[in-house]
Amino acid sequence: MVTRTRFDDSDCPVARSVDAIGDWWSLLIVRDAFDGSRRFGEFQRSLGVAKNILTARLRTLVAGGVLDSVPASDGSAYREYVLTEKGKALFPVIVALRQWGEQNFFAPGEPHSQLVDRRQGHRLRALEVLSEDGRRLNPDDTTVHKVSAQ
Amino acid sequence: MVTRTRFDDSDCPVARSVDAIGDWWSLLIVRDAFDGSRRFGEFQRSLGVAKNILTARLRTLVAGGVLDSVPASDGSAYREYVLTEKGKALFPVIVALRQWGEQNFFAPGEPHSQLVDRRQGHRLRALEVLSEDGRRLNPDDTTVHKVSAQ
DNA sequence: GATGGTTGGTTGCAACATGCTACCAACGAT
């Protein structure tokens, strides 16, 4: 578990997000959860992670409100791990990572798993950062206001 | 440094992305780079990270093509670290993390740093995941095609 | 051209996190 005791970066939302899900396994667990994994064993087989590590990660994610631990849906006495609303709100993060990976780590034509629109089976539109009035923004078109009461 | 020698998850673009930038510091370094940091010392002061760790991370990011190490723009003999095109393409990832953090880790009215449209000073529009034909998609509206030649 | 502060690191070591393997308790089917 990451415990941030360095100096204070804590007014930055990016830092708080990274604090919550910014390690190798947490993001992949969340990805698997979006893909339908729910059971301990599913995550474990899919990720190949050691079980003690998975235990710790799931606990952290539950404690952080990203996952919820609920009784298994098949009536057995086991538990399942499902995304909370907060966890589902990570969807754009996962999609952004996926699109960046697709564009930068695969040769043209190289096969890779693909996220598609369930209704039509088509690929998704690339994420766009937009201004309030709908202009498309590049990094240079933006700036950070240091601290402000919103 | 993370070396993935577990089993093969490598056809998933999310996994490759996480492999490249999926640790605590790398993402914050990239965030700082978007905010204008370029010099070793700037990153070090801004992040409070140990220098040996920063050295290692910068090297990894340069090796991964996210940052480029170029001669300093002020004419001194030192070097600067600037985002490559591939690095700039992480913009939606950072914005997604920022928006998730804003919505989930701050009380209403609690001050936090804010990313704004430089031209008008307004907040950005929330990222949306869209289908090819422009419908807004929730996680449940999508599914993963396991492997396919694109 | 010596000096002293700044920049950008490297090295060694202690502490902590991770991964592997073995073990184990509760469950569920027979």
Place this chain on the structure above:
DNA sequence: ATCGTTGGTAGCATGTTGCAACCAACCATC
């Protein structure tokens, strides 16, 4: 009752991180 499956825990080896000390090159000043 028993036997495989599920969901863990425990112990130990190894890898990664963080801290502090050191250091070499750069740069301004005298």
